[in-house]
Amino acid sequence: MTISTSDKPFLTRVKESENDHFMQQSVAKAQDAQWDKRTAAREELGNWEQWRDLGEQIRQHVIKYLPDYLEQFSDNVEKKGGHVFFAQTDEQAVNYIKKIAKEKKAHRIVKSKSMVTTEINLDKALLSLPETSLMETDLAEFILQEDNWDEPTHIVFPTLHKNRDQIQKVFNKLGYSGSNDPEEMAKFARKYLREYFMQADLGITGCNFAIADNGMINLVTNEGNADLTMAIPKTQIVVMGMERIVPSLKEAEVLDNMLSRSAVGQKLTSYCSFSGPQVSGESDGPTDFHVVILDNGRSNALGTDFEPVLQCIRCGACLNVCPIYRHIGGHGYGSIYPGPIGAVLSPVLDGYEKFGDLPFASSLCAACTETCPVRIPLHQLLIKHRKVMMDKLKMDHSFNNVLMKGAGVATSSPILFKIALEGAHMGSAPLSKSKETSVDNLFNYGHIEKAPSLASGWTDVRDLARPPKHSDDFRSWYKKHKKEQQEGASHD
Amino acid sequence: MKVAIFSTCVVDLLFPNVGQAMVEVLERLGCETSLPTNQVCCGQPTYNSGYHKESNKVFYNEIDALLSTDADYIVGPAGSCVAMLRQYPHILKDNPDYSKKAQELADKSYEFSQFVYNILGVVDAGAQLNAVATYHRSCHMTRLLGEKTAPFALLDNVKDLKMVPLPHLENCCGFGGTFSVKEPEISKQMVDEKVDSIISTGAQVLISADASCLMNIGGRFSRRNENIKIMHIAEVLNHNVDASRIRYKNQPTTV
Incomplete structure (x- = not known):
């Protein structure tokens, strides 16, 4: 399993992101631009909340009947002369694909963007074959490849962390001598890739949706490279997560519509194709067609609280609204699946040992849940992960764990709370400063600049209001207030 | 109309001014208030952790305490804590003893501004505040409670108050309950961006319907x-109130 993009501890990654001002600025800029585009595209469609209901229903239905739909899809691919391979693990998937590449004596492999192939680390496995070259043909993935296989930081915009000057430098190594103008650089990449395409003998694509009732593969892209990957090489391998299925073209149409608007704020992407093996009468397309359907931990979610994560259509909208992603970026998560969906999915696929930090790295603001086109309750699933780690696996053995359990006792006991209210002001005396503050009406009873234990996380960043004396607190005021009211009433 | 005050642990512990202002506004608008003494906390700190x-x-x-009075409504000064009360029926749906009570509690619980605007039908609370202010929209109030209108509508009618829009209104301030103490490294960056946004408006006053966000920012x-x-x-709706200016929805403006 290689969804991990870093061996560094979570906090180190967060610190590195904090110092990467360029990354933070480009993520913020992209989030802001996408906010406007996505909102406009959804408003233009109208009735967005009803569309979300429909999207959720379709995805939930598919997950509920997943084995049936997978069987139907597989039968239909085979009817058209294609082959289907079910891979339980990444290793099985990689071995199958290597076997095909060897059998076909493939020397020039073209790939279009696919998170699943990144998940199974397919590129490096194929490059280990003798006399084999491989080219990522999605522009962003191409840049990452040529930049010494840099890791992607976004599931839709893999090079979000790079600017045009950095890309120009990458291209210079390939003989590019032009400016840092994006259009000029894209033209260079197009020509470079086109030459490679013409002699490719094996094409590998991902899959946005697999259509169960006709065995077709639906690809949604903006560059057309996926279509070339499907059209030119005589052998094609599609790699898909096992949940990436829809019953028929009707449901694909609904989801493509929602995917394009959610992912890139477009009505529809430039290319939206449905294809499969070459059938008689056609002049292009693969004559040898394989579909690899991958589990790789996905079935861990089936029948559990985490099943809704399989509804995901990989639009990346949750990354684009996430205030945590805005600051720590893709590399901060240390998974090829970053952002809210990554914080939910990564522990499901690869366990809490590696990704247990991610569900805690959220303020639970629910921006992700609000934007998700298929209504995955992302922030609630983050809480569920926390529950598994704390209640079930008892993973926290620190003093904080004791404190949190204590907080549970204290906040369920009116008597203990009363004692806290009575003693809070005096108890905080040794910590309090009488120093002036620039803030009016928040620190009416003083403030604390350095608190111990759990609260130190608070005062590392901000001042803490000091509790009032018990006689000045809200409950005491209310008691006096009621008494005055009653006295007033009895005088009347 | 009888209203039980859901004071919230943050207000009980730290901000009497908030609780006091809420009670005074509600009573001015004709509510008979009570304060259930056994209430402590909505449970978010432990549940969300x-x-x-x-x-x-x-x-x-909390359920037993807040339902201990004969109040028609339960009103609290925090969108996030009220949103939590509204989630009780979902969390406790399989609990034979508490599922029904949780539903009863959720059905009559409202955040303060939501209650004033939607239930009491008040559009102008009669307040006056000579200031330039901006409003921080809390995530839980907006997204979990679903209240996007009430505070803006009420603040619009505060006399002499100039409201300036806050850029990136949609972004979290970085509070997130225990998140703020467990992940200070990330929380700091979020609250810094929020502080910068607020400074950029030139506002002298920051207003919100969640005391916890205000405590963070x-x-x-x-x-x-x-x-x-x-x-x-x-506090804003309780400032310099001229009761003769109090106006309700669908009520013609009298000059």
Whole structure:
């Protein structure tokens, strides 16, 4: 399993992101631009909340009947002369694909963007074959490849962390001598890739949706490279997560519509194709067609609280609204699946040992849940992960764990709370400063600049209001207030 | 109309001014208030941290306490805490003792400005405040409670108050309950962006309907030694009130 993009501890990654001002600025800029585009595209469609209901229903239905739909899809691919391979693990998937590449004596492999192939680390496995070259043909993935296989930081915009000057430098190594103008650089990449395409003998694509009732593969892209990957090489391998299925073209149409608007704020992407093996009468397309359907931990979610994560259509909208992603970026998560969906999915696929930090790295603001086109309750699933780690696996053995359990006792006991209210002001005396503050009406009873234990996380960043004396607190005021009211009433 | 005050642990512990303003506004608008003394906390600190076994007792206590009066409504000064009460029926749906009570509690619980605007039908609380202010929209109030209108509508009618829009209104301030103490490294960056946004508006006063967000943002303002006045929306609606100006929805303006 290689969804991990870093061996560094979570906090180190967060610190590195904090110092990467360029990354933070480009993520913020992209989030802001996408906010406007996505909102406009959804408003233009109208009735967005009803569309979300429909999207959720379709995805939930598919997950509920997943084995049936997978069987139907597989039968239909085979009817058209294609082959289907079910891979339980990444290793099985990689071995199958290597076997095909060897059998076909493939020397020039073209790939279009696919998170699943990144998940199974397919590129490096194929490059280990003798006399084999491989080219990522999605522009962003191409840049990452040529930049010494840099890791992607976004599931839709893999090079979000790079600017045009950095890309120009990458291209210079390939003989590019032009400016840092994006259009000029894209033209260079197009020509470079086109030459490679013409002699490719094996094409590998991902899959946005697999259509169960006709065995077709639906690809949604903006560059057309996926279509070339499907059209030119005589052998094609599609790699898909096992949940990436829809019953028929009707449901694909609904989801493509929602995917394009959610992912890139477009009505529809430039290319939206449905294809499969070459059938008689056609002049292009693969004559040898394989579909690899991958589990790789996905079935861990089936029948559990985490099943809704399989509804995901990989639009990346949750990354684009996430205030945590805005600051720590893709590399901060240390998974090829970053952002809210990554914080939910990564522990499901690869366990809490590696990704247990991610569900805690959220303020639970629910921006992700609000934007998700298929209504995955992302922030609630983050809480569920926390529950598994704390209640079930008892993973926290620190003093904080004791404190949190204590907080549970204290906040369920009116008597203990009363004692806290009575003693809070005096108890905080040794910590309090009488120093002036620039803030009016928040620190009416003083403030604390350095608190111990759990609260130190608070005062590392901000001042803490000091509790009032018990006689000045809200409950005491209310008691006096009621008494005055009653006295007033009895005088009347 | 009888209203039980859901004071919230943050207001009980730290901000009497907020609770006091809320009670005064509600009573001015004709509510008869009570304060259930056994209430403690809505349970978010433990529940959202994953301590669900411990949280159940917190929920039971809060439900029993808040339903202990004969009030028609339960009103609190925090969108986030009220949103939590509204989630009780979902969390406790399989609990034979508490599922019904949880539903009863959720059905009559409202955040303060939501109650004033939607239930009491007030559009102008009669308040006056001579200031330039901006409003921080809390995530839970907006997204979990679903209240996007009430505070803006009420603030619009405060006399002499100039409201300036806050850029990136949609972004979280970085509070997130225990998140703010467990992940200070990330929380700091979020609250800094929020502080910068607020400063960019030129506002003298920051208003919100969630005392916890204000405690976070104001605490960072103080640490950065930047000037701001913090006001809960109840304090604004309780400021310099001229009761003759109080106006209800669908009521013609009298001159």
